Amino acid sequence: MGRLLSIVERGGPRADEVAKLAHPHVGQAHVIGITGPPGAGKSTLVGKLVAEAENAGKRPAVLAVDPSSPLTGGAILGDRVRIDANNLEAFVRSVATRGHSGGLALSVPGSVRVFDAAGFDPVIVETVGVGQVEVDVTATADTTVVVANPGTGDAVQANKAGLLEVADLFVVNKSDHPGATDVRRDLELMLDLSHVSGAEEIAGGRAPIVMTNSLDGDGIGELWTEIADHHQRLIDSDRLVGRRAHRLQTEVRSRLLTALEQATDALIADRFDATQQTIGESAAPSELSEKLLAELLSPAPPQTEGAAEPGA
Amino acid sequence: MSKSSRDSEEYQSWQEAYDAAKIRDVDFETMSGVPVDPVYGDAPYPGQYPYTRGVHASMYRSRLWTMRMFAGFGTAEDTNLRFKEILRNGGGGLSTAFDMPTLMGRDSDHEWSEGEVGRAGVAVDTLADMRDLFADIDLGSVSTSMTINGPSNIAMAMYVANAEDSGFDRAGLAGTIQGDILKEYQAQKEYIFPPRPSMRLVSDLVRFTTAEMPKWNPISVSGYHIREAGSTAAQELAFTLGNGFAYIEAAVAAGLDVDDFAPRLSFFFNSHSDFFEEIGKLRAARRIWARWLKERYGAKNERSMMCRFHTQTAGVSLTAQQPEINIARVAIQALAGVLGGTQSLHTDSFDEALALPTEDAARIALRTQQIVAHETGVTNVADPLGGSPYVEWMTDEMERRAEEIFAHLLEIGDGSILEGTYAGIDNGYFVGEIAESAYRFERSVNSGRRIVVGVNEFTDGDDRSDQQLLKIDPQVEDYQLKRLAHVKAERDDEAVRASLAKLVAVAEEPNENTMPAMMEAVRSMATEGEIVAALEGVFGTYVETAVL
Amino acid sequence: MVEDAAETPLRIVLAKIGFDGHDRGLRVVARILRDAGCEVIYLGLRQTTDNIVAVAEQEDADAIGLSMHNAGHMTLAPKMVEALRAADMDIPVVVGGIIPDDDIEPLRQAGVAAILGPGASAEEVGRTVRDVVNARA
Numbered sequence: 002m003g004r005l006l007s008i009v010e011r012g013g014p015r016a017d018e019v020a021k022l023a024h025p026h027v028g029q030a031h032v033i034g035i036t037g038p039p040g041a042g043k044s045t046l047v048g049k050l051v052a053e054a055e056n057a058g059k060r061p062a063v064l065a066v067d068p069s070s071p072l073t074g075g076a077i078l079g080d081r082v083r084i085d086a087n088n089l090e091a092f093v094r095s096v097a098t099r100g101h102s103g104g105l106a107l108s109v110p111g112s113v114r115v116f117d118a119a120g121f122d123p124v125i126v127e128t129v130g131v132g133q134v135e136v137d138v139t140a141t142a143d144t145t146v147v148v149a150n151p152g153t154g155d156a157v158q159a160n161k162a163g164l165l166e167v168a169d170l171f172v173v174n175k176s177d178h179p180g181a182t183d184v185r186r187d188l189e190l191m192l193d194l195s196h197v198s199g200a201e202e203i204a205g206g207r208a209p210i211v212m213t214n215s216l217d218g219d220g221i222g223e224l225w226t227e228i229a230d231h232h233q234r235l236i237d238s239d240r241l242v243g244r245r246a247h248r249l250q251t252e253v254r255s256r257l258l259t260a261l262e263q264a265t266d267a268l269i270a271d272r273f274d275a276t277q278q279t280i281g282e283s284a285a286p287s288e289l290s291e292k293l294l295a296e297l298l299s300p301a302p303p304q305t306e307g308a309a310e311p312g313a
Numbered sequence: 314m315s316k317s318s319r320d321s322e323e324y325q326s327w328q329e330a331y332d333a334a335k336i337r338d339v340d341f342e343t344m345s346g347v348p349v350d351p352v353y354g355d356a357p358y359p360g361q362y363p364y365t366r367g368v369h370a371s372m373y374r375s376r377l378w379t380m381r382m383f384a385g386f387g388t389a390e391d392t393n394l395r396f397k398e399i400l401r402n403g404g405g406g407l408s409t410a411f412d413m414p415t416l417m418g419r420d421s422d423h424e425w426s427e428g429e430v431g432r433a434g435v436a437v438d439t440l441a442d443m444r445d446l447f448a449d450i451d452l453g454s455v456s457t458s459m460t461i462n463g464p465s466n467i468a469m470a471m472y473v474a475n476a477e478d479s480g481f482d483r484a485g486l487a488g489t490i491q492g493d494i495l496k497e498y499q500a501q502k503e504y505i506f507p508p509r510p511s512m513r514l515v516s517d518l519v520r521f522t523t524a525e526m527p528k529w530n531p532i533s534v535s536g537y538h539i540r541e542a543g544s545t546a547a548q549e550l551a552f553t554l555g556n557g558f559a560y561i562e563a564a565v566a567a568g569l570d571v572d573d574f575a576p577r578l579s580f581f582f583n584s585h586s587d588f589f590e591e592i593g594k595l596r597a598a599r600r601i602w603a604r605w606l607k608e609r610y611g612a613k614n615e616r617s618m619m620c621r622f623h624t625q626t627a628g629v630s631l632t633a634q635q636p637e638i639n640i641a642r643v644a645i646q647a648l649a650g651v652l653g654g655t656q657s658l659h660t661d662s663f664d665e666a667l668a669l670p671t672e673d674a675a676r677i678a679l680r681t682q683q684i685v686a687h688e689t690g691v692t693n694v695a696d697p698l699g700g701s702p703y704v705e706w707m708t709d710e711m712e713r714r715a716e717e718i719f720a721h722l723l724e725i726g727d728g729s730i731l732e733g734t735y736a737g738i739d740n741g742y743f744v745g746e747i748a749e750s751a752y753r754f755e756r757s758v759n760s761g762r763r764i765v766v767g768v769n770e771f772t773d774g775d776d777r778s779d780q781q782l783l784k785i786d787p788q789v790e791d792y793q794l795k796r797l798a799h800v801k802a803e804r805d806d807e808a809v810r811a812s813l814a815k816l817v818a819v820a821e822e823p824n825e826n827t828m829p830a831m832m833e834a835v836r837s838m839a840t841e842g843e844i845v846a847a848l849e850g851v852f853g854t855y856v857e858t859a860v861l
Numbered sequence: 862m863v864e865d866a867a868e869t870p871l872r873i874v875l876a877k878i879g880f881d882g883h884d885r886g887l888r889v890v891a892r893i894l895r896d897a898g899c900e901v902i903y904l905g906l907r908q909t910t911d912n913i914v915a916v917a918e919q920e921d922a923d924a925i926g927l928s929m930h931n932a933g934h935m936t937l938a939p940k941m942v943e944a945l946r947a948a949d950m951d952i953p954v955v956v957g958g959i960i961p962d963d964d965i966e967p968l969r970q971a972g973v974a975a976i977l978g979p980g981a982s983a984e985e986v987g988r989t990v991r992d993v994v995n996a997r998a
Contacts, residue, residue, distance in 0.1 A: 003921035011869050040740055045858065074870060075895035078902050079860025081916070085904075086856040092919055097900045099870065179727065216739065413880045413931065425879045428933050502882030502906055543885045629885075633959070633979055666979065667961060748888040755889050759983045768980050860903045 002119060006094055009111040020111055026118035028245070031232050033123050034142030036130035038158055041148045042174045044083035045215035046224075047127050051084065051091045053225040054123060062092040062121035064112055066105065066128045066135065069097040080127060092121060098135075106255040109138045110248070130164050137255075139167065141248040143241065144231045146224075148172045149188065151180035157187070165191060168208050169231050176212035176220060185210055261297070268293055323356035330360050330370035337374060341693045349693050354700035359654075363603035365596050365699075365708065367654040368619045372695035373686075379657035380682045381408055381458075381623065387789050388796075389445035392435045396450060406456045409446070410434030411468070418464040418505045420842035421793045431789035433669065434460075438797045438842070440835045443471040444478075452476045457488035463505040465492040466518050467841050470831040473526075478836075487528035489579065492518060493535045495556040495734060499743035501538035502857065505845055508738050510852035512731075513823065515560065516567040521828040523573055530577045532560055533623070539743075540583035541629045543751020546594045547711055549583060551718035552743060554601055554620075555730055558719075561610055562731040571610045575617035584650040585627040586642060592698060593707030595653025598622065601712055623657040624650035631666040634775045635767040639663035644681050651685055652698055658682055741859030797840070804838035812837040813847045820851040871994055874922045876904040876913050878937045883930040886958060886979070890926060890986060897987035910937075910944040917945070917952055923994045924974075929958040939971035946972075953993040957981065 009016045033050075037043050047063055054061040065080035078095035085093065094112065098105050109126060116124045126142060128135040139145055147168040173184050192207050209227050213220035235241040272293070284292070318324060331351055342348045351374055352358055352366075360370035369375060396407050411434040414426040420438045421430045430436050437443055447457075461468045469490055473483050494511045497504040504511065515532070522531040536553030544552065557578060564574045582598065584591050602620035606612040626646040631639045640663045647660050660678040662670030670678070686692060698704040719730070725742070726733025737743050757763040764770045812834040819830040834844050875891055877884060884906055891901045902920050904913065917925055927941060938956050945952055953974035960968070965976050974993040977986060 003918045007869075007872075007921040069870075069900070070895060073896045073898050074868075075898045076870075076900045077860060077891050077895050078900060079858075081902060081920075082856075082860055082905055083858040085912075085916075086858050095900075095902050095920055097870070417880045419880070428936055429880060429931065433931070502884060541885070543889070667959065744888075748885075748892070751885050752889050752892045755893075756983070769982075857905055860905070 002092070002115075003094075005115055006112050009115055010096065010099075010108045012107060016108075016111055020114060023114045023118035027114050028117065029120070030113075030117040030122040030124045031144070032113055032117075032142045032248075033125045033228060034139035034145040035125060035127045035148065036135065036139040036145070036164065037148030037172075037174075038150065039129050041150045042215040043127055043129075043148050044080040045086070046148060046172065046174060046213060046221070047080075047125055048084040048087040048089065049215055049218055049221040050125065050225060050228075051089050052087045053221060055090060057225075059123065060091075060121055062094070062116040062124050064094050064096055064109060064116070064124065064126045066096045066098065066109065066126070066138070068129060069099050074099065092116070105135070106138060107252070107259065110141065110252045110255075136163055136167060137251065141251050143235060143244055144169050144228055146170045146172055146228065148174055149184050151175055151178040151184045165195065170224075170227055171208055171210040172224060173210060173212050174215055176214045181212060185212065264297055268297060318355055321356060323358060323361060327352065327356075327358035327361060327370050334369070334371040334375045336371060337376070341374065343690060343693075351693075352695045353697070359695040362607070362615070362618060364599040364619055366696035368599065368621055368656075370695070372654065373651075373692035374695070377686050377692060378651065378655050379406065379623075380679060380686075381406065381657050381659055387431050387435065387786070388792055389435055389437065389442040391431075391789075393446055393448055393450075396447070400450065400455065405454075406458065407450075409457065409459045411459075411461050412436045415468075415841065416461055416463065416503050418467070418841060418845035420840045421790070421797050423842060428790070430793050436789075436793045437468065437471065438793070438840050439800050439838050440471050440474055441800045441838065442796070443468075443475045447472075447475060447479075452479065452481045453485045455487070457486075459488070459490045462491050462494050462497050462501070463503050463511075464841055464845060465490050465494075466514050466828065466831055467835065467844050469518060469521075469531075470828065470835045474832050474835050483526055485528065486526055489530040489533055490518075491535060491581075492532045493556065493581075495559060495738075496535050496538055496553070498738040498855070498857075499539060499552060499556075500542035500544070500747060501535075504855045504857075506848065506852040507855045508735055511855075512563050514827065516563055517826045517828055519560075519564050519574060520567055520569065520826055522577075523569060530579055533579050533581050534560065535581040537581050537583045537625055539747065540585065540627065542747050543629075543754065544747045545750045546585065546587070546590050547714035548718070548746060548750060550594050550598055550601075550711055551715035553580065553582070554598060554605070554715065555719060555722055555734060557602065558605060558610075558730040559734045561606070562729060565610070566731075571606070571612050572614040572617050575606060575610075575612055576614060576619075579656075580620055580622035582622050582624050582650075582655075583627050584624045584646040584653070584655075586630050586646060588645060588649050589704060589707050590711070591646070591649040592653045592704060593711045595622070595624070595650070595655065596696075596699075596704070596708040597711035597715065599654070600708070601715055621656050623659070624653070624655040625659040626650070626661045628661050628665055631661060631663065632765065632767050633666040634772065636663050636666060638767055639666070640677060640681065643678060644685070647682055647685050648689070648691065651691055654696060738859075744857075744859040800838055801840070808837040809834075809839045809843070813839055813843060816844065817847050817851055820848055871899045871923045871990065872902065872920055873899050873924050873926055873990060874902045874904060874913060874917050874920060875926045875928070876908040877906050877928050878908055878910065878913075878941065879931070879933050880907070881929070881931040881933065882906055884928070886930070887926075887928040890928070890957060893983045893986050894926075894990065897983070897990075899987075899990065910941050913941065914944050914948045914950065917950060918948070922952055924953045924955060924990055926955045926957060926990070929956060929960070934958065934960055934968065935964055938968055938973050942972035951997055953997055955990060955993060957986075 005019060008019055035043055035047055044065065051061045051063060063084060065084065067076055067078050067080060069076040076097035078097060081093050081095050113124050113126065126139060128139050130136055145167050147164045149171065151173065171188055173181050175181060188210055211220055211224045211227055213224055235244060351371060357366065358370065359367035359372055399407065412431050413429040413433055414421055414423055415437050419426060421436050435446060437446065459468055473486065476486055477483060492515060494504065494515055498508055519531050522529045534553055534557040536549040539552050540549040560578065561571060561575060565571060582595060599620045603618040606618045612618055626643045630642055643660050643663065647658060650658050660681050662674035662678045664670055664674045691697060722730050722733030722737060725736040758765055758769055761769060767775065816827065816830040816834050819825045819827050873894055875887055877887060891903050894901050902916065902922065904916060913925060927938060929937065934956060938954065942954050955975045955977065956968060956973050957977040959979055960976055968976060975989045977989060
C-alpha cells in the first residue's frame, strides 16, 4: 500500500497503470477535504475526526499535504504527529507538494483513488488553503470543510483565497478563544452578502458553521454529524454523481493542462535559443504564438513531445 | 571611586548594609598585597534595586556561592550512604537526582524502564524507597533539593510523609523541589499531563507549601535546559523569566498574595562559553525580574524582587573530541557565572559528553570552582565588571531582546504572560524558536564560520583509547525490581485502590487541593506509576505535536 | 507520462524511542535533511518500534533515523532492526547520538546501517543517508 502510493506520487506511466487498475473499484469512499490557513489546528481536528470515524466502525485514511521548501525541495512533514496523537489505527500518508503544483493536482486524486479502491472510507484530504492548486484539490472532495481561527483575520483571508465558494461546512476552531464568536459573525456576514457557498444548492441555505476546540474535542461530534449529514444529502439529492463528474472533469482538465504545458515548454525550448532570439523568425509575438499553437494542435504531434516522457 | 559618589545617599545606604553583613575572615587584597574595596563604580550598588549588580551588598565577601554538586545513582540505599558521607564531611545540603523512569512518572517495572533503572539517579517507586533514601538523616536540620518536575507533587508527598512518619514536623522541613513544569514542554520534555492540569498541580503544591511549609521552595525556574536544547542566551533569559511571571500569575489566580510566594521562587541558569554575553544575561535577569515584580505584579517585599539563582556550566558545550580540553571550557564558564553574581554553582565534569562522570572527573570539576573562589581574587569585589561600557551595553542589550519576547508573549496571550505561555506551547512557538537557534548554531559550525576547538579546527591529539568511563552495575535494576515486587506483595491492595479513588475524586474538583489525598495515596504504598496512571485518567497524557 | 520520476526526494522517518527527551539533535537533523532535499516524516519523542514499523510502511520510508542519548542504544537499536526484519521490511536504520566507540562494531553487527556521532557535519549526515539508501536499492 505504501509503495503503491509512492508510485502514484511519482507520476508517469506506472502511476497511470495503477490508476487504470484501481479505477473499476472506486466510488465507495466518502472523500472529505479539509483546508484552512497554517496553524488553524487542522491536523489535530483531523485526528479527532478520524477517531469519530473509527468509533463509527469505519476504516478511514488520511492524505496530509504540506508544502515542500521552494529552495531545497525538502520538507519536514509534521501533520502525522498531530493526527497520530490520538492513538489511531488509521492509515495516514504524509505528502509534500514537491514544488510543482501540477504534480499535486494529479497525485492527490490518484492517491485518493488508491485508498478508495483498497476499501478505505472516509478518505480525508488535508491541505493548507493558500495556493490555488490546494484549493482546487480540496474542492474536488465530496464534502469540503474550511477551518478558520479566531484572532487572525481568517474569515477575510478565506474570502480572499476563494475558500468561501468551495466550502460545504465551516469550522471555527479554538472555540474557547474570546474572538471565536467574532469570526463566526464575520463568516455569517460574508456568506449572507455573497450567497456563494457551495452548500447552498444542497442544504438550501447558508453553509453550517460548527464551533470546535480541537484540543479538548469540544464540537467534534457535531462536526462529524454535519459531515455525515452533508454526505447523506448529496446522496439523497442525487448530487453526489454530479460532484464526482465534476471531480473527474477537474482531474482530466489538470492532466490536459499539464500535458499541454509540457508540450509547450518542449516546443519553446526547441524553437528559441539561449539568447532568447527566435531562430529564423522576426514575427510579432501574437503571430508567432498563433503559428506555434497551430503546430501544437495539429494531428501529427510535434517530434519533441517524446522528450518529456521518461523511460518506462 | 570619586569623592562625590561616596557622599551619595545610595553609597551611604550601601555602606550601612555592608557594615551590617557578616564578612568572611580572609584578606581582601591582591596576590601582591594591594588592598581592594568591596565595591567600585556608581549607584545603584549591589543589594540595591533593581539588583543588576547583585542581590547582596557584600556579595562573596560574606559568603561564597554554594558549590553544589548534583549526584546520586543506584539504589536508594546506595544514595543514602552517600548522603551520610556528605553530612559527615560538613555538608548541610543534599541534592537528589532521580533516574529517568522516576522523572517520567513510571515505575521501575515499566517496559521502557529497562536499562534506565538507577542509572542517571536514584529509583523511587514507592514511599519505601523514599524511606531508604533518607533513613537515619536528621530531616529537621538538613536542606534537601530534589530535581524532579512532572511527578514533583508525588515526590513531595513521599518526602513529607516519610519525614512525618520519622517524627519530623512538616513545618520544619527545608529544601527546594524543581517543580518547573513549563520548561518541560519547551525544552526538557519530561512532561506527563497537558500544560493546564499540570499548572493546577503546581498551584496545589504552591498553596500547600505556602500554608504549611514555610522553609520549602516549591519551584526553581530553570533556563538551563532551555539553553541546552539550543536556545540563544536572550531566549534562555526571556523564556525562563517569562515562565517565572507565568507562575506568579497562576499563584495570584489561585488566591495567593505575590509577596507570600515570590520570595520562595528561585532560578537556575546556564553558563555558556561566550563570556560577556553570559555575564550580561545574568545581570539583566536580576534587573528584569526586579522591575517586573515591582511594577507589573505590585510586589512590596524586596525579597520578592530579588532574582536569586543557581548556575551550571553548559553540558552541551562539552566535546567528545579531546575531552580533557573541556576542563578549560568549564573553568571559563564557571568564572562567567561567578562574575554574573550566582548564588550557587555546579561545574560539569569533562567526560560528560561521553558518559556519566567518573569520580575523578567530578573531583576536577569541584576543584575548578575552588580555584575560582580562592585563587583568582574575583570574590574580593562585588560585581567587579559593573561600569564597564561593554558589560553595561551587553546587559542592556540582553534586557532589550528579552523585552521583545515578553511583548510577543503578551500579544499571543491577550495581555497575560501565563496565557501567552500556554499559547506558545500549543502552537510550537518555544520549541520552534529553540530548534531554529540550535540549527543556526550548527550551520555556523558546519560552514567553519564558528570554530569549536577539537571539532572543526585543532583536531590533532584526539585519543580516547585510555579514557576511563563509568559503567553502571546492572544488578541495581534487578535489586530495584525485586524491591518493588516485594512492596507490592506486602501492601493492602484494597487500601491502595481506595486511596487512588479518593485522589481521582479530588483531582476532578478543580478547586480542591490534591496534596492531602496524594499523601494518603503514597502512605497506602501506591506506586508513583499507579498514581500517575490514576491522574492521567482525569487530566490526560501530553503528546508533543509541535514539529517545527 | 506527465511527470519526471528521476528525482524523487528520499523519505526519512525520524524518531526517538523510550523515555529520553533530548530532541535537540533530532530537530537539527530534521532541518539538515530537509535542506538536503529529503522529505522528513518527523515522529519525535517516545515512539515504539511497532509504531515506527507501521509508519515506515504507510509512508514508504527510504530510511529510519533514530537519535539516542541514553545508554539504551545497545538494546533499542537492535530491537528496531529486528522489528523491521520481522515485518519483512528492508529499510536501513541510522543511529545518531552519543555512542561510545566500543559499541559501534556491535551495533553494525546487529544490522544498524550507519552510526553518526555528535560531531557529524551536515554534509556527512546527508551523504550517509544517501549512501545507506543507495546500498539497499
